[in-house]
Amino acid sequence: MIKLQSNITGKKSHFGLVRKMFNSYGCSFCSNFEYDQGKFDAVLWREGGETIYLRIPFNVLDGVLDHSNAYIEFGTPYVIKHVVNIGLDYDENSLLTATTGINQFQEPLDTDGFIRDKSRWKIAGEETIEQIINSMNELLSS
Numbered sequence: 118m119i120k121l122q123s124n125i126t127g128k129k130s131h132f133g134l135v136r137k138m139f140n141s142y143g144c145s146f147c148s149n150f151e152y153d154q155g156k157f158d159a160v161l162w163r164e165g166g167e168t169i170y171l172r173i174p175f176n177v178l179d180g181v182l183d184h185s186n187a188y189i190e191f192g193t194p195y196v197i198k199h200v201v202n203i204g205l206d207y208d209e210n211s212l213l214t215a216t217t218g219i220n221q222f223q224e225p226l227d228t229d230g231f232i233r234d235k236s237r238w239k240i241a242g243e244e245t246i247e248q249i250i251n252s253m254n255e256l257l258s259s
Contacts, residue, residue: 119196119232119239123246125173126193130257132177133185138252142245144173152182155189161241166201169232171242173249196242198232 136146144157159171173194180187232238 119235119242121194121196121239121242121246123194123243123250125191125246125250125253127190128250128253129178129188129190130253131185132180132182132187132189134256135189135253136185138256139173139249142249142252144171144245144249146183150182153177155182159245161196161238161245167198168201169196169198169238171195171245172197173246194242194246196232196238 139146139157142159144159147156147158150156154174154176156172156174158173160168161171162169171194174192175189176192178188178190182189
């Protein structure tokens with residue numbers, strides 16, 4: 118994991134205002150969330166079973182997450198690498214895996230895999246966040 122220094126840390130907004138904007142930058146709201154915290158993920162790179170993500174966590178200060186009026190505060194963003202098993206499993210999900218080649222229920226082989234060329238991914242993450250912050254500032258000032 119590579120923690121990023123960013124001006125997004127501590128910024129506050131309503132969830133509904135920023136969700137669409139984040140989506141426009143390829144950041145998806147993670148469906149694996151608690152009602153008091155969540156995260157936006159952007160795929161920076163994917164090859165085979167390896168994916169490098171930019172992850173921007175946030176906490177809910179007021180309201181309930183996944184409602185547009187939830188008031189959120191962003192935490193420290195980071196870059197993380199997940200390595201998943203793209204082979205076949207021989208369990209109750211094997212038929213789905215055999216027909217699609219993907220098992221959505223498999224646990225990653227490594228949820229915090231070693232990241233080569235850390236400076237490259239640090240820069241990529243910081244550039245993406247900078248674009249998001251610029252759009253966020255425009256959105257919040259209008």
